[in-house]
Amino acid sequence: MTKGVKAIISVVALMFIGSVIYVVLSLKPADSTYVEIVQNNKVIYSFDLAKEKNRSFRIECDNGGWNEIKIEDGKISMSDADCPDHTCVKTGVLRSESVPIVCLPHRLVIRYADKEQN
Incomplete structure (x- = not known):
C-alpha cells in the first residue's frame, strides 16, 4: 500500500x-426535566415534567390542524396529529436534548429547555 x-x-x-x-x-x-412547546417560534407551553400529572391535551394550529400531546410517567410525546405523514407521532417519547419532536406542517416543536427559561 x-x-x-x-x-x-x-x-x-x-x-x-x-x-x-x-x-x-x-x-x-x-438531564433536564423542563420542557417547552414552541409554535411558530413562540413558546406556548413551558413546564417541568417531574411535576406534571398524567394528561393529554390538544394544540390547535392556525391552519385548522391539531396535535395531541400526551404526558405520562414524566415523559412527553405527540400521541396523534392530523398532519399527512405523522412523523411527529412516530418520533415517540422525547428522549434527548439534541433531538426534539417536530411537526413541520403545524410548525410545532417539543424540546427540552433550561430551568432558567421557565
Missing part, C-alpha cells in the same frame, strides 16, 4: 469513529 492510500484509510477511519462518538453523545438521555 502506498502512503496516500494509508492516509486516506486513516482519515476515513477517524471520520467514522468521530461520527459514532457524536451520535452516541447526542442521543444520551436529557
Whole structure:
C-alpha cells in the first residue's frame, strides 16, 4: 500500500469513529426535566415534567390542524396529529436534548429547555 492510500484509510477511519462518538453523545438521555412547546417560534407551553400529572391535551394550529400531546410517567410525546405523514407521532417519547419532536406542517416543536427559561 502506498502512503496516500494509508492516509486516506486513516482519515476515513477517524471520520467514522468521530461520527459514532457524536451520535452516541447526542442521543444520551436529557438531564433536564423542563420542557417547552414552541409554535411558530413562540413558546406556548413551558413546564417541568417531574411535576406534571398524567394528561393529554390538544394544540390547535392556525391552519385548522391539531396535535395531541400526551404526558405520562414524566415523559412527553405527540400521541396523534392530523398532519399527512405523522412523523411527529412516530418520533415517540422525547428522549434527548439534541433531538426534539417536530411537526413541520403545524410548525410545532417539543424540546427540552433550561430551568432558567421557565
